[in-house]
Amino acid sequence: MEYLALIYADEAAWERFSNEEREAAYEQYGEFSQAARDAGVLVGGEELGPTASATTVRVRDGRQLVTDGPYAEAKEALGGYFILDCASLDDALTWAARIPGASHGAVEVRQVYVDEGATT
Amino acid sequence: MKYALLVYSDQADWEGVDDDEAARRRAESMPRWLNLFEEMDRVDPHVAGKELVAATEAKVVRIVDGETIVTDGPFAETKEQIGGLFLTTLPDLDEAIRIASLVPAAEYGSLEVRPIVER
Numbered sequence: 001m002e003y004l005a006l007i008y009a010d011e012a013a014w015e016r017f018s019n020e021e022r023e024a025a026y027e028q029y030g031e032f033s034q035a036a037r038d039a040g041v042l043v044g045g046e047e048l049g050p051t052a053s054a055t056t057v058r059v060r061d062g063r064q065l066v067t068d069g070p071y072a073e074a075k076e077a078l079g080g081y082f083i084l085d086c087a088s089l090d091d092a093l094t095w096a097a098r099i100p101g102a103s104h105g106a107v108e109v110r111q112v113y114v115d116e117g118a119t120t
Numbered sequence: 121m122k123y124a125l126l127v128y129s130d131q132a133d134w135e136g137v138d139d140d141e142a143a144r145r146r147a148e149s150m151p152r153w154l155n156l157f158e159e160m161d162r163v164d165p166h167v168a169g170k171e172l173v174a175a176t177e178a179k180v181v182r183i184v185d186g187e188t189i190v191t192d193g194p195f196a197e198t199k200e201q202i203g204g205l206f207l208t209t210l211p212d213l214d215e216a217i218r219i220a221s222l223v224p225a226a227e228y229g230s231l232e233v234r235p236i237v238e239r
Contacts, residue, residue: 004172006202008195026239044168046207048124049235055213057220057231064221071128071232072198078126078234081205083170089179093190096181103183108195110178110202113171 002043002112003084003092008076009105011050028100036084041095045082076105083112122209122236123216128200129229131174152224159222160208163215167208175201200229207236 017025036042051070058065070077082099086092089111096107134142160167178194178201194201203225210216213233220231 002170004170004205006195044207046122046124047237047239049237051234053235055217055233057217057226057233058229059221059226064217066217070234071126071200071230072196074196076195078202080237093179093181093188097183097188102181102188105182106195107181108178109181110172110175110194113173113204115171 001086001088001092001114003086003089003096004110004112005082005084005092005096005099006078006108006110007080007082007099007101007105008074008108009079009101010075011077011079012075013104014079015050025100032099033082035098036082036095041084041086041091043083043085045080047080048078051077079105121212121216122207122238123213124234124236125206125208125216125220125223126202126232126234127204127206127223127225127229128198128232129203129225130200131176131203132199133228134174149224152222156219156222156224160206160219163219164208164210167206169204169206171204172202175203203229 033042033045054070056067056069056071084092084095086095092109096102096109099107101107175194180191180195182189216233220226220233223231
């Protein structure tokens, strides 16, 4: 079963980080990725650009409405995600707790929908 | 450039909807989804998409003082919740916006386009 782990963290704190602090954070994420890969759990993962680089798109009555910024402005913003292949939700939660963001932000765990008849 | 297209929609729209009605809604929007998949395939054959089960099933994990705290429900208390995402490589933001607006959920929800950080 695949689970999406959405990582929410304080963007302002990241902006204040020194280069050394950022490298240390990336190292922690690298260690997590390696552990998940070694365990055969890691399916994928990406770091998202800051919410300042987000664009929100809506279509209403056939008209395209494009606004700068994320869908929701919040102190803790979605900053990245991992896709984890785990035997159970409990396993996914255990792995999610090991994501560095769980220690200073929050990790939302969502099960990926499986459509038996899906072709895409 | 790699982009994440985050699909936000109001999942309350699906509360109390029986299987027949859900099937009818899916069938109704299917041509537009197929149109999207066809267009995505054309511009990026390696596009990856994930649909998520309802946000009401979400759990949030935090470590507080060394202890793992798990709470029910999604992280953000917003009306619309992430229901899926696409990861795609496209020439520029304009193209990402064009593709995002083809997602049927753009008509009743919101699509957030975020560039991916590549290190």
